[in-house]
Amino acid sequence: MVHIKRLQENGADIVAIIGEIDASSSIELDLAIAKSVGEGYKKILVDCSALEYISSAGLGVFMSYIEELRDKNVAFVLFGLKEKVLNTFSILGLADLLKIATGKEDAMKLANELSV
Amino acid sequence: MFKTKALIRLTFLAALVAWVILAFADITVLYSDMRSLPSDLPHWLPRFTLDLYIIALFYYYKFKVERDDNLNFTDLLWKVFATGLIATVVSLSVRLVLYLLGSTKLATNILFMDFVYQINLALFINFLLAAYTAWKRLILYQKTKWLVRAWVVFEALLLGILIYDSIHFSISPSVTTAVIALISLLGLVLSANMRWVAYLNFKQKWTSLLLLLLTIFYLVYFFYTVLISSDSIREQTTAFVPFQDHVFNIALIAFVLTYITFSFLVILFNLPTSSVFEQKLEEVVNFQRISQSIQTEQNEESVYNILLESSVNSVFADAAWLEMRSSLQGGKLFTYKISETETVAIKEHLEKNNVKGALVQSSDKTKNLSKYLGSMKNSRFRSLLSFPIIVKDENIGTLALLKEVPDGFNKEMTRIVSTFANQAGISIENFRLMEEAFQNARYKEELKIAKTVQRSLLPTKLEQDNDFEIVAFSESADEVGGDYYDTLRINDHEVALIIADVSGKGTTAAFHMSQMKGIFHSLAQQAPNPRDFMSKANRALVYCLERGSFISATYFVIDTQTKTIHYSRAGHCPVLLYRASTGVAEFLKDKGTALGMVRSHDYPNYVENNSVSYCPGDVMLLYTDGITESKNRKGEEFGGERLMKVIQENAEKSSREIEESVIKSLYEFSGSDDIDDDYTAMTVKFR
Numbered sequence A: 001m002v003h004i005k006r007l008q009e010n011g012a013d014i015v016a017i018i019g020e021i022d023a024s025s026s027i028e029l030d031l032a033i034a035k036s037v038g039e040g041y042k043k044i045l046v047d048c049s050a051l052e053y054i055s056s057a058g059l060g061v062f063m064s065y066i067e068e069l070r071d072k073n074v075a076f077v078l079f080g081l082k083e084k085v086l087n088t089f090s091i092l093g094l095a096d097l098l099k100i101a102t103g104k105e106d107a108m109k110l111a112n113e114l115s116v
Numbered sequence B: 001m002f003k004t005k006a007l008i009r010l011t012f013l014a015a016l017v018a019w020v021i022l023a024f025a026d027i028t029v030l031y032s033d034m035r036s037l038p039s040d041l042p043h044w045l046p047r048f049t050l051d052l053y054i055i056a057l058f059y060y061y062k063f064k065v066e067r068d069d070n071l072n073f074t075d076l077l078w079k080v081f082a083t084g085l086i087a088t089v090v091s092l093s094v095r096l097v098l099y100l101l102g103s104t105k106l107a108t109n110i111l112f113m114d115f116v117y118q119i120n121l122a123l124f125i126n127f128l129l130a131a132y133t134a135w136k137r138l139i140l141y142q143k144t145k146w147l148v149r150a151w152v153v154f155e156a157l158l159l160g161i162l163i164y165d166s167i168h169f170s171i172s173p174s175v176t177t178a179v180i181a182l183i184s185l186l187g188l189v190l191s192a193n194m195r196w197v198a199y200l201n202f203k204q205k206w207t208s209l210l211l212l213l214l215t216i217f218y219l220v221y222f223f224y225t226v227l228i229s230s231d232s233i234r235e236q237t238t239a240f241v242p243f244q245d246h247v248f249n250i251a252l253i254a255f256v257l258t259y260i261t262f263s264f265l266v267i268l269f270n271l272p273t274s275s276v277f278e279q280k281l282e283e284v285v286n287f288q289r290i291s292q293s294i295q296t297e298q299n300e301e302s303v304y305n306i307l308l309e310s311s312v313n314s315v316f317a318d319a320a321w322l323e324m325r326s327s328l329q330g331g332k333l334f335t336y337k338i339s340e341t342e343t344v345a346i347k348e349h350l351e352k353n354n355v356k357g358a359l360v361q362s363s364d365k366t367k368n369l370s371k372y373l374g375s376m377k378n379s380r381f382r383s384l385l386s387f388p389i390i391v392k393d394e395n396i397g398t399l400a401l402l403k404e405v406p407d408g409f410n411k412e413m414t415r416i417v418s419t420f421a422n423q424a425g426i427s428i429e430n431f432r433l434m435e436e437a438f439q440n441a442r443y444k445e446e447l448k449i450a451k452t453v454q455r456s457l458l459p460t461k462l463e464q465d466n467d468f469e470i471v472a473f474s475e476s477a478d479e480v481g482g483d484y485y486d487t488l489r490i491n492d493h494e495v496a497l498i499i500a501d502v503s504g505k506g507t508t509a510a511f512h513m514s515q516m517k518g519i520f521h522s523l524a525q526q527a528p529n530p531r532d533f534m535s536k537a538n539r540a541l542v543y544c545l546e547r548g549s550f551i552s553a554t555y556f557v558i559d560t561q562t563k564t565i566h567y568s569r570a571g572h573c574p575v576l577l578y579r580a581s582t583g584v585a586e587f588l589k590d591k592g593t594a595l596g597m598v599r600s601h602d603y604p605n606y607v608e609n610n611s612v613s614y615c616p617g618d619v620m621l622l623y624t625d626g627i628t629e630s631k632n633r634k635g636e637e638f639g640g641e642r643l644m645k646v647i648q649e650n651a652e653k654s655s656r657e658i659e660e661s662v663i664k665s666l667y668e669f670s671g672s673d674d675i676d677d678d679y680t681a682m683t684v685k686f687r
Helices: A026-038 A056-071 A083-092 A104-115 B002-034 B044-066 B073-101 B110-139 B145-167 B173-191 B202-236 B247-270 B274-296 B300-315 B340-352 B411-457 B506-524 B530-542 B639-650 B655-670
Strands: A002-009 A012-021 A043-054 A075-079 A099-101 B319-324 B332-336 B383-391 B394-403 B468-475 B483-491 B494-502 B551-559 B564-570 B576-579 B584-587 B610-613 B619-623 B679-686
Touching: A002 A026, A012 A026, A012 A056, A012 A104, A026 A043, A026 A056, A043 A056, A043 A083, A043 A104, A056 A075, A056 A083, A075 A104, A099 A104, B002 B044, B002 B110, B044 B110, B044 B145, B073 B110, B073 B202, B110 B145, B110 B202, B110 B247, B145 B173, B145 B247, B173 B247, B202 B247, B202 B274, B274 B300, B274 B411, B300 B319, B300 B332, B300 B394, B300 B411, B332 B340, B340 B394, B383 B411, B394 B411, B411 B506, B468 B483, B468 B655, B483 B506, B483 B679, B494 B506, B494 B619, B494 B679, B506 B530, B506 B551, B530 B551, B530 B564, B576 B639, B584 B639, B619 B639, B619 B655, B639 B655, B655 B679
Parallel strands: A012 A043, A043 A075, A075 A099
Antiparallel strands: A002 A012, B319 B332, B319 B394, B383 B394, B468 B679, B483 B494, B494 B551, B551 B564, B564 B610, B576 B584, B576 B619, B619 B679
């Protein structure tokens, strides 16, 4: 079960994921990111502080946007990852492909730097 | 079957023989009486043979008509009529012969007259018995226990009379009167059983009336003919016993005539109401059709069509439409004798007048909307009735019935169509449930196939070497996972190993797994270094993997010459290596991105070439995340620490034993035999 909230701050779209992402709930995540990208945000921050678990399908969602985000020059930053979740990201090597920050402030800073 | 046929023939023959003897005996008796000669034949013989004739014919018709289940009511009446017709034709031809003879001596001869009389009487009795048997079937239609008993008593009494007639056994007149009264009463009571009439449709009723009328005519004709000739014979001789003296004959005639008259009248009076009964019957049939349509029809559409047709037929609507709402295709309209534009016009009119009825999606009440139609110009319809069709508490459509006359629908009709609509709703619901069940079954079947495919992709035999032994196991949950492992000997001192986990589940996972297997077997043979293997594999997979799927893998080459393990990790769980020299197991942490994640040519930048040396006694464990992520009842994960401990504690054992201890501790930890993920591990023990 997952709950996804979106809110805007300083021109950035913050997507907060609350709960677990598995094969079925990954669709919701996909929809949220697609919406955000579709609305033309140049800075997208993903708040993972309430993300308890993510399955390979959920990781696949992030993965599938990497190229599109790069082509559209969108700064895409994840922040607040729990150790376990971060571990999953790094084992798969996604940590090298995605920008990951510790907190919201860092993430915002990183996004601003990237979008310059 | 054969037996019945034989019995029919036998009884007919018996009747014929009885009649021949009867005719001969009667004539002889008359002759000797006229000549005042002492008769050679006893006087009772004609009576006795008459009884035989009657009994034989009774059984003849019993076997012929009573046992024939294929006869319907009109067929039965037709049989009686046909018997009457043949009998009349024969009787008329005898008359013709008599007419041709004129008033010759032969024609006035009493013996000849008696012969003719006997023929007519035989035909009459034959006809009466045919009718009697048919009436019996009609009376006993939908019989009750009491009816059957009454009939048995009636038949027994008739037999009693027959015997009484022939033996001239005289009982007191009061008893005779009582018996006559009883038999008349019984006959009347039985004649009141006309249930069959209700089951005739309008056309059959007319046919029956005609047949009955003609049958009555024949009966009267025969009665008259026999009566006249018996009278004329009686005038000349006293030895002659006319048929009227047989109480049985009279009883039979009375019964047959009573029932035929009753039937005729009942059918006649039932004619005007027969359409109502027919309609009720049709309703039942329609109802059945709707409920059965789910078994016989292949789609919902036919249920809709049957509903439309049945509703129109049962309330005599002039037109109707059925509108089904569907979120996917925007809805469907089925019409009957009304154009779509007319439908739209009526709906718009109602909308304009702000009518809330079943035509509006939210309403679920049956409504008579006739009064709103009155204000609509250019419409031929003056009555409108609409019904919601509900499936699982959801209004999925509306049925609208139209009539050209004002106030064309009554409560009764509303109730009937309402039932139809409900039944159709149930049928559609059942249909959808069945469809769902089919889908599920198909999905399960597909999974089964995928599982078999996945199983067959895993190797049955693993490479072995003097330097190491390899064992592996893989177990998957109900859902098909995508764990893959394999080995391949490159040359005499190099062996390639792979462990991979395909993202996703089901058939796609099995499909990607087979691609991985193909890539492994073709690339490993060319002995690339592990990083090259990964970049080539990535390039190949980029074209096959859809957006969002990836494969995590680790590729190893064990070189027994240099005692080195070369490997490259692409997003897979880090390998666990136990060093016999230190007695410690550790995870080899290094960089590496899963296959399919980076679609550009810079993928090689995301994977590394790594090497470690090995010594005898070292243990290497390759596994998938199913093992480390396996949870116990408290929700804790098995984790790397536990795995490490198990390996350290059992490292001295053989590879098979190490594997068994891993499995054992895994199941002990999770506390159940049901696994919720895929467990795959490959254990390499160096020696």
